[in-house]
Amino acid sequence: MGEIRFNEETLRDGQQSLWANRMTTSSMLPIAETMDRAGFSSINIMSGSAFETCILYLYENPWERLRLLSQHMPKTDLQVLIRGRSAFGWKRFPNDAIELLIKCLKKCGIKGLAVFDGLNDLNNIKWHMQVAKEIGLQIHPALVFALSPVHTDEYYAGKARECAEMGVDSVTLADASGLLTPERVKTLVPAIKKAIGHLDLSFVSHCGTGLGTSCYQEAMKLGVNVLSTASTPLSQGNSIPSTWETLSFARENGWQVNLNDFLVKKIDDYFYWVAYQEKKPIGQRVPFNLNYYKKYAAHQIPGGMMSHLASQLKNLGLEHRLPEVLEEAGRVRQEIGYPVMVTPFSQIVAVQAVFNVIQKERYRTVPSDLCLYARGYYGELAAPIEPNIKDRILEGEDPTPIDPAENYLE
The missing domain is CATH 3.20.20.70 (Aldolase class I)
Structure with a gap:
């Protein structure tokens, strides 16, 4: 071999x-x-x-x-x-x-x-x-x-x-x-x-x-x-x-x-x-758990972001709504074209999910980073954003597409 x-x-x-x-x-x-x-x-x-x-x-x-x-x-x-x-x-x-x-x-x-x-x-x-x-x-x-x-x-x-x-x-x-x-x-x-x-x-x-x-x-x-x-x-x-x-x-x-x-x-x-x-932690082996894997695969929010999200919800007195936010995060990710859940996209998805849950109206508030994402600021998406969702995201915003390479020296 x-x-x-x-x-x-x-x-x-x-x-x-x-x-x-x-x-x-x-x-x-x-x-x-x-x-x-x-x-x-x-x-x-x-x-x-x-x-x-x-x-x-x-x-x-x-x-x-x-x-x-x-x-x-x-x-x-x-x-x-x-x-x-x-x-x-x-x-x-x-x-x-x-x-x-x-x-x-x-x-x-x-x-x-x-x-x-x-x-x-x-x-x-x-x-x-x-x-x-x-x-x-x-x-x-x-x-x-x-x-x-x-x-x-x-x-x-x-x-x-x-x-x-x-x-x-x-x-x-x-x-x-x-x-x-x-x-x-x-x-x-x-x-x-x-x-x-x-x-x-x-x-x-x-x-x-x-x-x-x-x-x-x-x-x-x-x-x-x-x-x-x-x-x-x-x-x-x-x-x-x-x-x-x-x-x-x-x-x-x-x-x-x-x-x-x-x-x-x-x-x-x-x-x-x-x-x-x-006094640093030692890595511990994690046993595979099918139920956990299925829940995690549904939203794909990484561990570091998860702890930050739980902390923020606790500060708002909303820690009991974490399961709702995670479910909503999976829905948001699907609607905006399945971004890979790494920085900054895990943050963009999680923040939008929190807004959608606590405001009881989906996409009522949209962070500027998600608007930029929808305009192409971060690059080509793996799948298109659902048209009605894109309209909500860019409502009242400049919808002009952004070339991620514009203004760069060649």
């Missing part, structure tokens, strides 16, 4: 999912050289939310973190994750700002750019990939998985084919919400593999529904080349599968894994110690 390679995500996805990005640079540096020698094909070390948290909550310079980690990990390809036109922020940035950001990342020692768009609109990340290619960075676009009638295997295969035609280095199937099942993996992974030909297919799924590990095991059998994993204390729960468990399964079933077992365990031990010292 072939080789399974590993993208290490403890410093990015692991701590983002379980520690709200509160891991300090000083907690990362002592283990960085060990991680560099462990045999990972790449290590992802930063995202937009981590960049923001560094400044607002940790009072650190995120650029200095990138430089220091690059110095401590010279052997391994270091990656940074960028979200579409908003990059490291919350508003759209012009092409020249995106270009400057990517060039600064390379100056700090970054070798790979992982990039995605919340609507899977590849026009929103073409410029990123063009700039990265011109300056010699590896390009790893991610397609974000969602459940809906329009997010079919054919939909993802078509998007993957477009990525391949752009000359990327790999394509990633990213299940940020843990919605993939092993049964869906059996049809989706082969469809994407066929579409991208010789390119590597990377896969990342989360464990919040209890299915992440079994999806990894199925994906290996179907030819996935690279899996994203985290150290054991920062895996499972709302995070991703653990490196140790995944490499053990791969070896036991005949795949070649070029990781140093001793160093992988040393990394695990170190982060257990950090969790103990800093």
